[in-house]
Structures are given as structure tokens and as C-alpha cells.
Amino acid sequence: MGIKKRKGEHIEAVLKKDVEYEKSAGFECVRLLHNALPEIDCSSVELKTTFLGKKATPLMITAITGGFERAVDINKQLAETAEKYGLPLGLGSMRPMLEGAEEKSYLVREHCPSIPLVGNIGIAQLASYPVERVEGLVSKAELDGMAVHLNPLQEVLQPEGDKNFSKALELVEELCEKLSVPVIAKETGAGINKEVALKLKEAGVSWIDVAGAGGTSWSRVEYERGGSPAGFEEWGIPTVTSILMCKGTLPLIGSGGVRSGIDAVKAIALGAEIAGASRPFLLAYDYEKLDEMAGEWVEQMKIAAFLTGCKNYGDLKKIKHAI
Numbered sequence: 454m455g456i457k458k459r460k461g462e463h464i465e466a467v468l469k470k471d472v473e474y475e476k477s478a479g480f481e482c483v484r485l486l487h488n489a490l491p492e493i494d495c496s497s498v499e500l501k502t503t504f505l506g507k508k509a510t511p512l513m514i515t516a517i518t519g520g521f522e523r524a525v526d527i528n529k530q531l532a533e534t535a536e537k538y539g540l541p542l543g544l545g546s547m548r549p550m551l552e553g554a555e556e557k558s559y560l561v562r563e564h565c566p567s568i569p570l571v572g573n574i575g576i577a578q579l580a581s582y583p584v585e586r587v588e589g590l591v592s593k594a595e596l597d598g599m600a601v602h603l604n605p606l607q608e609v610l611q612p613e614g615d616k617n618f619s620k621a622l623e624l625v626e627e628l629c630e631k632l633s634v635p636v637i638a639k640e641t642g643a644g645i646n647k648e649v650a651l652k653l654k655e656a657g658v659s660w661i662d663v664a665g666a667g668g669t670s671w672s673r674v675e676y677e678r679g680g681s682p683a684g685f686e687e688w689g690i691p692t693v694t695s696i697l698m699c700k701g702t703l704p705l706i707g708s709g710g711v712r713s714g715i716d717a718v719k720a721i722a723l724g725a726e727i728a729g730a731s732r733p734f735l736l737a738y739d740y741e742k743l744d745e746m747a748g749e750w751v752e753q754m755k756i757a758a759f760l761t762g763c764k765n766y767g768d769l770k771k772i773k774h775a776i
């Protein structure tokens with residue numbers, strides 16, 4: 454099947470089918486310590502941090518799409534919303550651009566001049582193309598970082614999946630050595646464990662997006678497209694567990710099943726530097742809803758900060774919490 458058709462099918466499945474895990478990411482088990490006497494003016498709470506050398510709100514729109522006609526408008530809207538609220542933005546897999554199938558959907562920098570913009574590539578592309586070609590994506594799309602997605606669960610269930618991960622670590626290592634921008638290793642919803650995080654650190658990776666289980670289930674997405682064998686619907690490390698496991702290895706993006714600004718603050722309080730989400734932003738795709746959702750999440754983050762006595766981003770890391 455062509456890459457453009459597959460990308461379209463993924464978007465349709467994620468928009469129209471029930472493709473979320475039944476078991477949660479664990480955020481409902483995390484209680485942030487309420488502060489009845491915050492001694493702060495809520496309107497002065499300021500949560501910006503630095504990510505990939507740029508000032509940003511600690512909430513990333515993690516990789517969603519690119520590479521086919523409809524993605525041009527989706528990525529334009531995501532980019533404009535990201536710019537308005539200062540959110541880092543992750544592009545979807547850039548395999549179509551590498552293969553020369555489509556590139557317009559990835560060239561969004563004009564819509565988001567000031568935010569951290571992150572590219573996306575898979576292990577199979579690292580095996581097929583020299584790093585110079587990946588560097589070409591960085592310069593053409595004006596990227597601040599490159600995410601490498603580690604998605605063995607999805608690939609192994611996908612009829613046309615790339616099931617050979619035997620050289621994965623050395624390919625990541627070569628990328629980190631040669632690429633001009635920081636490399637982020639990310640799962641796609643099944644989580645990263647501590648041993649993997651330490652290997653990625655050793656390989657030269659700069660950031661880890663844990664993309665844990667409890668949100669979008671890529672096994673369910675592939676089952677909707679005829680993937681097999683059944684039984685892996687709930688496979689993966691819940692996001693809260695993955696953050697706690699990987700904390701202290703590399704800077705973390707806490708994502709996978711983050712479904713509000715409050716979950717985002719919980720992810721940071723648990724040990725992530727920034728939080729992230731994908732499917733909620735896609736479900737809100739259409740200008741008014743997207744703007745409303747992003748605005749609401751950022752507001753929720755500020756209120757959660759206020760109610761836990763935090764004036765700024767640095768304070769979020771010190772929030773007392775119980776699990």
C-alpha cells in the first residue's frame with residue numbers, strides 16, 4: 454500500500470474509531486497537593502520554559518501527520534495554534550518527504566516562526582537513507598530537533614510493517630553523531646522503560662518522549678486496518694509508570710494519554726520537563742475548536758500551578774504529589 458493512502462487511513466481511524474486504550478495512563482491516580490493559601494496573583498503565573506533553545510509553553514503537540522493532501526491544512530492549523538500559544542510542534546513521519554512523495558505539508562515554518570519545531574523519522578528510513586538526507590529535511594523544514602520514532606508494536610502488527618529492529622540502536626547512534634540538531638527518541642504510545650532510556654542516552658540522544666500507554670493505542674489503530682495477531686490492544690507501559698522509570702536518565706517529554714492541562718502539570722510534577730499530546734489536537738482540528746482547546750489546556754495548566762502555589766515553570770518541578 455502507498456504511504457499516502459496509509460497516512461490517510463491512520464487519520465480516518467484516529468478521528469472516527471475508538472482507538473484509545475481501555476486501561477488508563479495513570480494520571481487519575483496522581484493527586485497534586487492543593488494549596489489553600491497560594492500567596493500568588495493567578496494572573497501573574499508564567500509557565501514558559503526553554504526547549505531546544507527556544508522559549509515555549511511546556512506542552513507539546515507531538516507528532517501527528519504529514520505527507521498527503523489533507524495534512525497540508527491540518528499541519529497549517531496546528532502550526533498557527535502552536536505559534537499563538539507558544540506550544541512546541543512535532544511533525545508526523547517525514548518518510549513521504551524523504552521519498553519525494555510530498556513535502557508541502559511539512560513546510561510550516563512560515564506559520565510558526567518562533568516555536569520549537571521538531572521533525573520525525575523512523576528506524577526503517579534511517580536504515581535506507583544516509584544521515585545527509587535527514588539533514589536535508591532539517592534545513593528545508595527549518596527544524597530545531599529531529600524525533601526518531603520507536604514503534605515496534607505498531608510495525609509488528611501492521612500488514613506492511615518494518616519488523617526488523619536489529620540495527621535500531623546503532624542507526625540512532627549514527628544519527629546523533631552526525632545530525633546538526635538534537636535527536637529526540639520517542640515511542641508512539643507503548644512507553645519507554647529505564648534500560649531503553651539508558652541505552653538511548655549512551656547513543657547520544659538528547660531527549661526522550663516516553664509516549665506511554667493509556668491514550669491512543671496504535672495496536673487498535675492497526676487492528677482497524679486489518680492488522681494481526683489480536684491480543685495486543687492493551688500492551689505497553691502506562692505513561693505515569695514510564696515517566697517515573699525514566700526520570701533522571703535524560704530530559705523527558707511526558708506524553709501518551711495526556712488529556713487536559715491538569716494531566717500536563719501532573720506529568721511535569723512527576724519528572725517530565727514538558728508534557729505532550731497528539732490525538733486530542735487532531736480531534737479538535739478545525740480552527741475554532743483547536744484554538745478553544747489549546748487555550749483551555751494552557752489556562753488549566755496556569756490554574757493547576759496557582760492552586761499548588763507555583764508562580765513559574767521552575768516551581769512546577771517542586772509540586773508535592775501523591776500516587
Ligand SMILES: Cc1cc2nc3c(=O)[nH]c(=O)nc-3n(C[C@H](O)[C@H](O)[C@H](O)COP(=O)(O)O)c2cc1C
Nearest residue numbers: 516517545546602641664668669709710730731732
Ligand atoms: C493520527 C496520528 C498520527 C501519528 N503519527 C505519528 C508519526 O508519524 N510519528 C510518530 O512518532 N508518532 C505518531 N503518532 C503518535 C503520537 O505522536 C503519540 O506518541 C501517541 O499518539 C500517543 O499520544 P496521545 O495519547 O496523546 O495520542 C501519531 C498519532 C496520531 C494520533
